[in-house]
Amino acid sequence: MGATDLRPPAVAEGSGRNTGIVNDITLIVTDLDGTLWHTENEVHPRTVAALRSLERAGVPLLVATGRRMTSTRAPLARIGLAPAAIVLNGALGLDLASGERFHCSPFADGDATRILEGFVRVGLEPCVYVDHPDVEVYLGARPSTHPEHRARLRPTAGVADLHRVCAEVPVLGFGIIGIPHGHLTPAASRLERDAEVHLDRSLDHPGMASLTVAPRRQSKWDGVLAYCRSRGVDPGGVVAIGDGPNDIELLSNAAVSLVPEPAHPAALKCADRVIASPLDGGWAEVLDLIG
Numbered sequence: 001m002g003a004t005d006l007r008p009p010a011v012a013e014g015s016g017r018n019t020g021i022v023n024d025i026t027l028i029v030t031d032l033d034g035t036l037w038h039t040e041n042e043v044h045p046r047t048v049a050a051l052r053s054l055e056r057a058g059v060p061l062l063v064a065t066g067r068r069m070t071s072t073r074a075p076l077a078r079i080g081l082a083p084a085a086i087v088l089n090g091a092l093g094l095d096l097a098s099g100e101r102f103h104c105s106p107f108a109d110g111d112a113t114r115i116l117e118g119f120v121r122v123g124l125e126p127c128v129y130v131d132h133p134d135v136e137v138y139l140g141a142r143p144s145t146h147p148e149h150r151a152r153l154r155p156t157a158g159v160a161d162l163h164r165v166c167a168e169v170p171v172l173g174f175g176i177i178g179i180p181h182g183h184l185t186p187a188a189s190r191l192e193r194d195a196e197v198h199l200d201r202s203l204d205h206p207g208m209a210s211l212t213v214a215p216r217r218q219s220k221w222d223g224v225l226a227y228c229r230s231r232g233v234d235p236g237g238v239v240a241i242g243d244g245p246n247d248i249e250l251l252s253n254a255a256v257s258l259v260p261e262p263a264h265p266a267a268l269k270c271a272d273r274v275i276a277s278p279l280d281g282g283w284a285e286v287l288d289l290i291g
Contacts, residue, residue, distance in 0.1 A: 024234070024237045025059065025237050025239055025255075025289060025290075026060070026228075026233050026234045026235075026236070026237030026238065027059075027060045027061075027062055027224075027227075027228070027233050027235075027237065027238045027239070028054060028059055028060065028061050028062070028238075028239050028241070028286060029062045029063075029064050029220075029224055029238055029239070029240045029241070029250065029254065030061065030062075030063060030064065030240075030241045030242070030283070031063075031064055031065055031220075031241060031242035031243060031244065031247050031250075032063060032065045032067060032072070032075075033065070033066075033067070033203050033243075033244075034203055034243040034244060034260065034262070034263065034278065035241055035242055035243045035247075035260055035278060035283065036063075036241075036278065036283050037075075037278050038203065038277070038278045038279045039203055039204060040075035040078075041075075042278075042279065043075075043079055044278065044279065044280065044281030044283070044284075045281065046280075046281025046283075046284040047278065047281045047282075047283040047284055048079055049284065050281075050283060050284035050286060050287050051079070051081065053287060054286070054287075057290065059290075060231070060233065061081075061083045061084075062083060062084050062085070062086065062224065062227055063076070063083055063084070063085040063086065063096075064085070064086040064090075064220040064223060064224065064240075064242070064247075064250060065085065065086070065087055065089075065220075066087075066088065066089045066175075066198065066212050066244075066246055067087055067088075068087055068088060068129055068136050068137060068156075069085075069087050069092065069094065069096075069136060070136060070155075070156050071152065072085050072087050072096065073085075073096045076096065077096075082095075082096040082097035083095075083096060084096065084102070084227060086103065086220055086223030086224065086227070088129055088172045088173040088212075088214065089173065089196065089198065089212060089214045089218065089219065089220060089246050090105065090214060090218045090219050090220045090221070090222045090223045091104070091105050091106065091129070091172035091173050091214060091215070091218065092104055092105075092131070092172055092223075093223040093226050093227055102226055102227055102230040102231075103222070103223050103226035103227065103230075104131060104170075104172075105172075105215065105218055105222065106131055106170035106171055106172050106215070107170075107171045107172075107215050108215070111194070111195075111215065111216075112128075112166040112171035113163065113166040113167060114194060115166075115174055115191060115194065115195055115213055116128070116162055116163060116166050116174070118187060118190045118191045118194070119144075119174065119176075119187050119191075121190065122186040122187045122190060124144045124176060124183070124184075124187050125140045125141075125142050125143055125144045125162070126143075126144065126145070126162075126174040126175060126176050126211075126213070127139060127143060127145050127149075127153065127157075127174065127175045127176065127177075128162055128165050128166065128171055128174055129171070129172045129173040129174070129175065130165065130169045130170060130171055130172060131169070131170040131171075131172055132158075132169055132170075134158075135156065135157065135158040136153075136156040136157065137153050137156065137157050137158075138157065138158045138159070138160050138162060138165045138169075139153065139157050139158070139159050139160075140159070140160070140161070140162045141159075144176050144179060144183075145175070145176045145177050145178065145179070146177055146178030146179060146202075146205055146208070148178065148204075148205070149177040149178055149204075172214075173212060173213060173214050173215075174212070174213040175210070175211065175212045175213070176210065176211045177202055177204070177205070177210045178202045178204060178205030178208045178209075178210060179208055179209065180208060180209065181199070181208070181209035184199055184209050184210075184211040185199065187211060188211055191213055194216060195213045195214060195215060195216050196213070196214040196215065196216060196217065196218055196219065196246075197211070197212075197213050198211070198212045198213075198214075198244070198245055198246040199211050199245075200244055200245060200246075200264065212246070219246075219248075219249035219250065220242075220246065220247065220249065220250040221249040221250050221252075221253045224238060224240075224250065224253075235253075236255060237255055238253075238254045238255055238256075239254060239255065239256045239257075239258065239286065239289060240253075240254030240256070240257050240258070241257075241258045241259070241260075241275075241283065241286065242257075242259065242263075242267060243259060243260050243262070243263035243264060243267050244263070244264050244267055245264055245266050245267065247267055247270075248266055248267065248270060251267060251270035251271070252270050256272050256273070256289065257270050257271055257272045257273075258271065258272070258273050258274075258275050258285065258286060259271035259273075259274055259275065260274070260275050260276065260277050260278055260282050260283075261274055261275070261276055261277050261282065262277050273285075
């Protein structure tokens, strides 16, 4: 990677599978919520300083998140960042500064309609994230997502018949944010056979849960591989940082995986090293890997 040679030590603090040494770090890949920050308005000064240090060292940074493009770009811009990003759990990869895409993987024909029907049958109306030049997400007449989430979506949202959207527009994912866990479990159970389903706590709405649904066998790691191909980066030198069930493939495939202390148990099982909470600026511990 040029003049900067980054050599991490052997890692054995976590419960993960990696006890070897990565000769060269080629890429840092990070989740956002619960990892880089606790919430987007609580980015610890240590984390911001670490990001600046990596930038000065010329270490490439790739964001990998379940968020959509706008909700990824805006909070990062507030701390002066516009890196490449994988959004919607691996569905879309783009440079946040230029908008140039390096990856796009929507639902196959007919699959989006089947997923929508699964939501409808349990009385839920999801947000439908799409690949469209003017609209990021479509809402129906009675969205089940939290009212505050609907308000945040509004500037980039369209309102339409969701069955028509699924039939006519490439669909990247579905989501419902910030409602009781029990309201989402029937949909998660129904859809898990046909899609990648992630049901987890909602950091923006304490005590509530969020459900995201992506194409079957799709993960953030798909976007990482697409990024590496597009940039000529060796995926064997990836350091990944994440905290949730939607980070499992990313953490499992990375050369070294870092997981913050309050992470989901499934993510902690993948950790080569457990780092401090984002509330304490634990993300800055990635600098320990720079020799």
